[in-house]
Amino acid sequence: MSGPDAEPLLFQDYKLNSKAWDELFAAPGRPHGFCRVLLDRLGGLSVREFLDRRTSADLVFINNGITFSVYSDRRGTEKIFPFDLIPRPVYGAEWDRLEAGLIQRIRALNIFLDDVYHDQRILNEGVIPAALVLESKGFRPEMIGFSPPGKQYLHVVGTDLIRDPTGEFLVLEDNGRSPSGVSYVIENRVVMKKVFPQLFQQCTVRRVEDYPRHLWEALSSVAPPSADDPPTVVLLSPGPYNSAYFEHSFLARHMGIELVFGQDLFVQDEQVFLRTTRGPERVDVIYRRIDDDFLDPKCFRPDSLLGVPDLMKAYRAGNVTLANAVGTGVADDKAIYPFVEDMIRFYLSEEPILRNVPTYICARPDDLAYVVNHLPELVVKAVNESGGYGMLMGPWASSQQCSEFARNLRSNPRNYIAQPVVTLSTSPTWTDEGLAPRHVDLRPYIVSGASTWVLPGGLTRTALVKGSLVVNSSQGGGSKDTWVMENGR
């Protein structure tokens, strides 16, 4: 027992979740070897000292207006993304393996896209059922026979990883359209460096601040051959009411490129131009943060005001690079996801370094029957939804919700996949009840141009509600700084 004068220390009352892998502790009171230095230092803080630092960190976020918008009223409500001060560590050597696995995966997905829009070898050889690919909402017939510059489709991918109770990292999904969140990784790091300056030196944490430079280099490296040197790169945003507008503005500022809206661009003679005060200026590369559907009202949704008429004509003429390429949605379709391991074997003749979560494909009659009969044990996901929408968490669902989902499944099986519930790893998180384990995932960012670079770490999202496995920010999750530590001992 501590005496009446002794202040409680930060980790003193931390109790592990017995069903989950913990990112800091191997056993109660016993940290993983590589976390020892981190815990020596952090663990020396009293709860009061920790809370003081937490207050100053919150102030940095509020004053700098690091917010995301929530679609509701015209003004767009801005919220702060809840941030937890205790870092989520990843051991350097383990990270190197993850990095190799991610690069392998993106290589295969990129070849897959080139294949489905050209020879369709993987469909013809029956590795993936052709119907799954050709009927995917993300499949764009406009891309058939067209090769983007450098045959690069996936310039930026955010792959969601989770860690199961045995400590193995598994891939939950690949976000290959326009993944967001990387600005929080960088801003979180800025705040952490202000709050815990010495810790960084002692733990030797890999840098994340170079992301904008790597992104700019990747985007420039895939400019059309006719582009200027350096090429004119712009970021196309849907505008300030989009939930990720802060990030669009952040990345444009840090890369030193123009942030543009659809109305700022026009196409003439299959070339894209920017409307400037000095007349039209040619644009070579567009890092677009709007979906395929809204890119070009003449080609996709005619009611889109966000896009640029005839942009696809300029794209297909090879006069502008779009990042990510059009039609990458077929690679991050949740119904295609179960085949990524097979893709790696098929295209690269390698064994996958990273495993998927076992997945039932409801389009297969046997799988559908199993899923319908085992709903209370499974997580069911609509294949074209993201952000935690269109999901059934079997173990927590009412029998009414289950039977409703069973009806949906039978009427539209192509639209669903199901997975066993994986208990996500936990990481110590400050909560109303003090320090407690909360479930986390990890989204590393992979940037590809002439070469591929992986941001060391990535966005750790954390569920803030006790026992919850849902970490999405739109569902009330928070974030942590991820520390890839070279040397923790």
Add this chain to the structure above:
Amino acid sequence: MISRVADHCFWLGRYLERAENIARVLEVNQTLLLDFAVPLEQQWQPLLIISGIHDMPEDADGETVQIHLTWEPSNHSSIASSISAARENARNIREVISAESWERLNYYYLWMQSSQARALYHSDRNAFYSEIKHINQLITGISEGTMSHGEAWEFFQLGKYLERAGQTARILDVKYHILLPTVDQVGTPVDNAHWVAILMSCSGYEPFHKQRPGSDPGTAVSDFLIFDSIFPRSVRLSSTASIVLARRFIAPTSTSEAP
């Protein structure tokens, strides 16, 4: 620079300047009324006329007019609307304006919606109008010291000067409308006191006396506010600055023009 961004910079400058000037006009009118008994319809009606508002009842009292010009959201030139519009323009170009300017503007936008702002409006009208004038002065000062003085800055300045030229002319109009000029009133103590008040509302009292010591206020004040070449709020200086900026925008540059 992107034309849309230039547009946002221009309107940011205009709306900030407009909020400041409405506060000035309201403040002048308050001050004027303290000294003189003026028929009701001559008290506040002129302010509506110079703001282009014609649909308010003729007998609208001072409080109604001040609320309309300060808070009314449906009046696009009210102080509250101008600050919202300035902030909305800034929000679209956060990567162009400096973080410090944005932070301050956002602060004042939130302040205008707070109960503190309403409380100050009711308890101390002059302090409230001073605070409004500070918004533009602060943002302009912060931007001057933290934002690159390139095209974006120049468009911001253009909006400011154009709005200022118009508003100084409008303030002169208040004088014209309040004391409908019957010739026999010209040069009376009342008339002179009016001119002094107008000078003060444009921060022109001291500069006027330095430049034109001992001159009779009547025609000299209007001459000063319209034609002075170094007073920052004169119509001449503001229009000249606007023209110099506008000329720079159309000057040919070395960048090759696309078809």
